[in-house]
Amino acid sequence: MTLSAQLAVQRPGFALDIELAVEPGEVVALLGPNGAGKTTTLRALAGLLKLDAGHITLDGVRLDSLPPEQRRIGVVFQDYLLFPHLSALDNVAFGPRCRHVPRAEARRNAHDWLTRVGLAEHVRKKPRQLSGGQAQRVALARALASEPRMLLLDEPLAALDARTRLDTRAQLRGHLAAFPGATVLVTHDPLDALMLADRLVIVEDGRVVQTGDAATITAQPRTDYVARLVGLNLYRGRADGVTVFLPDGFPLVTAVEEHGEVFVAFPPSAVALYAARPDGSPRNTWPATVTTVSRHGDALRIELAGTIPVAADVTPAAAVHLGLEPGREVWATVKATEVHAYRA
Amino acid sequence: MCLILGVPLAWVLARTSFPGRRLVRALVTVPLVLPPVVGGVALLLVFGRRGLLGEWLDQTFGVSLPFTTAGVVVAEAFVAMPFLVIAVEGALRGADARFEEAAATLGATRWTAFRRVTLPLIAPGVAAGAVLCWARALGEFGATITFAGNFPGRTQTMPLAVYLALEQDVDAAIVLSLVLLAVSVGILAALRDKWVAA
Numbered sequence: 410m411t412l413s414a415q416l417a418v419q420r421p422g423f424a425l426d427i428e429l430a431v432e433p434g435e436v437v438a439l440l441g442p443n444g445a446g447k448t449t450t451l452r453a454l455a456g457l458l459k460l461d462a463g464h465i466t467l468d469g470v471r472l473d474s475l476p477p478e479q480r481r482i483g484v485v486f487q488d489y490l491l492f493p494h495l496s497a498l499d500n501v502a503f504g505p506r507c508r509h510v511p512r513a514e515a516r517r518n519a520h521d522w523l524t525r526v527g528l529a530e531h532v533r534k535k536p537r538q539l540s541g542g543q544a545q546r547v548a549l550a551r552a553l554a555s556e557p558r559m560l561l562l563d564e565p566l567a568a569l570d571a572r573t574r575l576d577t578r579a580q581l582r583g584h585l586a587a588f589p590g591a592t593v594l595v596t597h598d599p600l601d602a603l604m605l606a607d608r609l610v611i612v613e614d615g616r617v618v619q620t621g622d623a624a625t626i627t628a629q630p631r632t633d634y635v636a637r638l639v640g641l642n643l644y645r646g647r648a649d650g651v652t653v654f655l656p657d658g659f660p661l662v663t664a665v666e667e668h669g670e671v672f673v674a675f676p677p678s679a680v681a682l683y684a685a686r687p688d689g690s691p692r693n694t695w696p697a698t699v700t701t702v703s704r705h706g707d708a709l710r711i712e713l714a715g716t717i718p719v720a721a722d723v724t725p726a727a728a729v730h731l732g733l734e735p736g737r738e739v740w741a742t743v744k745a746t747e748v749h750a751y752r753a
Numbered sequence: 754m755c756l757i758l759g760v761p762l763a764w765v766l767a768r769t770s771f772p773g774r775r776l777v778r779a780l781v782t783v784p785l786v787l788p789p790v791v792g793g794v795a796l797l798l799v800f801g802r803r804g805l806l807g808e809w810l811d812q813t814f815g816v817s818l819p820f821t822t823a824g825v826v827v828a829e830a831f832v833a834m835p836f837l838v839i840a841v842e843g844a845l846r847g848a849d850a851r852f853e854e855a856a857a858t859l860g861a862t863r864w865t866a867f868r869r870v871t872l873p874l875i876a877p878g879v880a881a882g883a884v885l886c887w888a889r890a891l892g893e894f895g896a897t898i899t900f901a902g903n904f905p906g907r908t909q910t911m912p913l914a915v916y917l918a919l920e921q922d923v924d925a926a927i928v929l930s931l932v933l934l935a936v937s938v939g940i941l942a943a944l945r946d947k948w949v950a951a
Binding site for chain 1: 849852854856860862865870
């Protein structure tokens with residue numbers, strides 16, 4: 410059940426143009442900032458939004474001209490949209506009933522699904538009597554019970570509190586692994602994407618900007634958004650041997666030789682700050698001005714302006730010692746061995 | 754009859770948009786502001802033996818609506834339906850259209866989604882609209898007497914009977930009025946309970 414789709418949707422002030430291919434059993438996460446077109450993509454796949462151009466092909470069958478009820482695509486909506494007047498059981502049985510499965514069989518089937526998601530004792534409850542995590546699992550069971558050929562999930566964990574999220578994420582991972590068809594999930598949370606998906610598709614401004622598995626994307630981000638997401642400083646420049654020249658001519662020295670257009674990335678923890686210009690091994694040294702100071706785990710995240718904008722992590726003790734506060738002038742250094750360059 | 758005509762009409766008004774929708778809504782609600790007698794005259798002009806549709810109906814099917822029991826039904830539906838349409842349209846607009854989308858992704862056709870999801874969700878609105886509609890029809894006088902006349906046993910409704918009785922037998926008129934009053938109060942009391950409970 411391979412999905413191959415080319416989606417183009419025009420909206421006033423927004424254009425979506427996305428190509429997507431998902432293998433059977435594969436889980437692909439669409440990750441991107443709010444308003445990037447992730448939910449629009451999902452609605453277009455489900456048939457709730459008309460394509461202006463392009464195609465949706467599942468297993469060699471064109472779906473784009475079919476209405477949503479004939480596509481057999483299961484959807485878990487962001488706020489679940491469980492039917493409030495039906496019990497959990499009848500919500501799950503709704504899909505099979507629409508496909509003319511006899512009532513008794515549909516209910517038995519729904520009971521099985523609810524048992525599988527661990528809600529056997531809640532079958533008679535109405536959606537408003539369920540907790541957020543339970544409602545999420547009913548929504549998943551409802552989508553799976555109609556035996557969809559493909560599964561779409563829109564921010565499946567966004568509505569949950571931190572604790573429930575952890576448990577639900579682990580369970581969801583199990584259910585997605587058991588689902589034989591293609592799965593596309595939309596999220597703005599990188600952790601959800603990394604935990605649930607086999608492959609990430611980064612969407613910005615209605616376009617795919619990067620795809621790859623978690624390891625590649627976290628190690629080699631290609632846009633500022635991805636770099637911020639995975640917590641790296643990212644620049645683009647021209648490499649000539651071990652020196653990379655950024656657009657304004659600033660040279661960054663790396664450890665490995667590279668030539669031509671490259672991205673350069675290094676983590677904030679690799680940046681050291683000094684009150685005066687340091688001597689010694691670091692090859693990359695430049696003056697910078699502190700713009701913001703914020704907490705980041707046990708360390709402090711310092712944003713600096715200057716020759717190149719950069720984020721640095723320092724210990725609270727070091728911050729006090731250097732008197733780091735917005736407006737303070739310091740020297741920033743990065744060791745060449747910490748600077749990682751890769752082809753653009 | 755109002756339910757059969759009114760609920761689909763309200764759905765069309767609430768869920769679709771087509772050129773002239775505003776005109777249709779205006780036409781549906783016009784009986785609200787029209788004096789009922791004028792409504793009756795309008796119905797006579799349209800369905801009367803020489804009317805726009807009435808002549809065609811009479812010649813094709815041999816059906817004539819004015820001054821028949823069916824005429825009473827038409828007259829009262831004409832006057833009372835706006836209450837239902839407005840109540841149901843309001844309920845539909847309040848209901849989340851995305852539930853219908855969720856139903857569609859589960860394989861429900863538009864009709865199934867409406868019957869099994871939307872209708873139960875707006876049931877209180879439909880019930881309130883139907884009761885209001887019925888109450889309005891119960892008290893209808895002007896359009897009925899103009900369009901359907903006042904034949905005892907065929908087109909005489911209770912308000913008409915009260916009016917007639919008042920001229921001949923005041924006691925009977927009072928009894929009939931009390932019955933009407935009791936029914937109306939009962940309906941409104943039941944309805945208020947429903948609204949307060951909801």
